[in-house]
Amino acid sequence: MPEEMTYAKAGVSIEREELAIRKIRGIIEKTSRFRKGKVGEVMQGIGSYANLIDMGSFALAICMDGIGSKILVAQELDKYDTVGIDLVAMNVNDLICIGAEPIAMVDYIAVKHIHPEIVREICIGIYEGAKEADVAVVGGETATLPEIITGIDEKGFDLAGTAVGIVNKDKVILGEKIKVGDVVLGFKSSGIHSNGLTLARKVLPRNMWIDLLTPTRIYVKEILELINNYDVHGLAHITGGGVRNLLRITDLGFYLDNMPKPQMIFRKIQEEGNVSDKEMYRTFNMGVGFCSIVDEKDSEDVIKRFGDEWKIRKIGRVVEEPGVRIVKDGKEMIIR
Secondary structure, three states, X not given: OOOOOOHHHHOOOHHHHHHHHHHHHHHHHHHHHHHOOOOOEEOOOOOOOOEEEEOOOOEEEEEEEEOOOHHHHHHHHOOOOOHHHHHHHHHHHHHHHHOOEEEEEEEEEEEOOOOHHHHHHHHHHHHHHHHHHOOEEEEEEEEEOOOOOOOOOOOOEEEEEEEEEEEOXXXXXXXXXXXXXXXXXXXXXXXXXXXXXXXXXXXXXXXXXXXXXXXOOOOHHHHHHHHHHOOEEEEEEOOOOHHHHHHHOOOOEEEEOOOOOOOHHHHHHHHHHOOOHHHHHOOOOOXXXXXXXXXXXXXXXXXXXXXXHHOEEEEEEEEOOOOEEEEEXXXXXXXX
């Protein structure tokens, strides 16, 4: 039996990332005063999936993200036409968490050496993602940085983006309505999405890496329809940190006793790396890429109308006790 693998042993410490954020948060938040009393005044502190600036009759939402070490999988397999979809997905899926409609984004591609065909393939994916999310890519930046970017076979690159959206100020969703007894609806993921790749690459044989390039599912159309027809109490994009992302939207806890059977890619990661159940659920999406918190009555109607089409199911409920409790094979694990 191989030594038990964790995300930290693979090289990524979620706890250290959170510590770094706490150390810089106060400094960054002080910049909000530069717009105090002006157009574009910041409406909340840092920590949500996206932030909001006041534009008078509406709010402008803004966020940014990249796709992490999924880039190395693309380089290793010399396949670049899907990672652009991931870039769009990681940004727009964050924007919708506060009820905003994504409208535009810009991208940043930094390369070790410019390979026009690779850049073209990346942009094909960006186009496909933008089409799915109904956003316009209005510009970007390409930088050649041979002394900074490394990568494989001189084909190293990094990929990041910034997205903006709009939302009526009275329609912003920040989790304040979440209450004990609310139902957690889980939207099926398309696979590993764009998180936990550092661990996955460490343990999976190379002949399984193609499965790691399955693009991140984009939830924009489903979530916008949901919030236009129901009183949605909270929304969470399940990314790095797994189900711990639910704790970003409320101080209440969650009891998840109906999680789906994870896709094969997760079972292989766990098997090949001897990864514990708890570590899997605090690192990967485990088959649920997005969550919506709604009233129990509304949940019944949502499942009836959209369950099969949107690939959603009730996965649990909101409880008083802090943390996320997951029931698997009759045993309960607590993730904080």
